[in-house]
Amino acid sequence: xxxxxxxxxxxxxxxxxxxxxxxxxxxxxxxxxxxxxxxxxxxxxxxxxxxxxxxxxxxxxxxxxxxxxxxxxxxxxxxxxxxxxxxxxxxxxxxxxxxxxxxxxxxxxx
Amino acid sequence: xxxxxxxxxxxxxxxxxxxxxxxxxxxxxxxxxxxxxxxxxxxxxxxxxxxxxxxxxxxxxxxxxxxxxxxxxxxxxxxxxxxxxxxxxxxxxxxxxxxxxxxxxxxxxxxxx
Numbered sequence: 001x002x003x004x005x006x007x008x009x010x011x012x013x014x015x016x017x018x019x020x021x022x023x024x025x026x027x028x029x030x031x032x033x034x035x036x037x038x039x040x041x042x043x044x045x046x047x048x049x050x051x052x053x054x055x056x057x058x059x060x061x062x063x064x065x066x067x068x069x070x071x072x073x074x075x076x077x078x079x080x081x082x083x084x085x086x087x088x089x090x091x092x093x094x095x096x097x098x099x100x101x102x103x104x105x106x107x108x109x110x
Numbered sequence: 111x112x113x114x115x116x117x118x119x120x121x122x123x124x125x126x127x128x129x130x131x132x133x134x135x136x137x138x139x140x141x142x143x144x145x146x147x148x149x150x151x152x153x154x155x156x157x158x159x160x161x162x163x164x165x166x167x168x169x170x171x172x173x174x175x176x177x178x179x180x181x182x183x184x185x186x187x188x189x190x191x192x193x194x195x196x197x198x199x200x201x202x203x204x205x206x207x208x209x210x211x212x213x214x215x216x217x218x219x220x221x222x223x
Contacts, residue, residue: 008150034211043116043200043214044153088152096141096160096204098212100152 003027006089006101015110019076023089023101026070030091030099033065035074038086038103047087048074079108113137114215116201122221125191131218133184133201141165142184143212144176145200153200153214159184191222 006023013019021035032051036044048063050056050072056063064073072091076083089101114135123129133142141160145153158166159178173195175187184201198219204212 032211036214041198041217041219043114043198043216046211046213049211086150096158097155097166102152103150105150 003099004089004091004101007104008102010105010107012107012109013079015079015081015108017079017108019074019079019083019106019108021074021076021087021089021104021106023072023091024070025072025091025099027093027099028070029093030070031094032092033063033072034090034098035061035063036088036090037083038088040085044088081108081110084108114201114203114213116199116215116218118218119216120219120221122223123188123191124223125193127191128187128189130188131186131199131201131220133186133203133215134182135203135213135215136182137203137205137213138181139203139205139213140181141204141210141212142178143200143202143204144174144184144186145202145214146195147198147200147217157186188220191220193222196221 035048038044053067060077062075086103088103092098144156147153156170157176162178177185198217200217201215202212204210
């Protein structure tokens, strides 16, 4: 079993839709959770970084962590064509090693 | 400023060449990382330096040789690579505290002929 599971998609939505991206994990030592956005042939860009269970909001993005279910989500409101990218979840225990999901490819259709 | 820079942006090399990838950050971060990323795959960890010492080596072939000359710089020396080593090579840095996240550079697109 992989440490981090993420549905690779692809996911295609119309502009303005609410997008829900999800990851599950098996390692209860994971304490820190991140979402990265990666455009084609570019480096990953940090979108959200959370620690505790609950919600964290930043503009159109909301990150949700449920440690009891080992489940994290990223919601994108009012999706835009510029949101079309691959979204990677990542997580880590205390320490320097990060564990990535496989990424979900998102296309927002104008 | 959360910028990590990488040079070159693109590199084409033959299997007998020796080349180096460079990464730089001026955020005072004390952990630096090399990742390899193939198309449609997540980044795959290669090396981690913490306080300029190699702390993680994910069983990477010796044709890849990392170097951390100081706290701001990270190099990846390449020699006798294979075509399957063609990939996007990403550098990242982190403040190195146990609660810290990491920031990626734009990557070097490497093609081995």
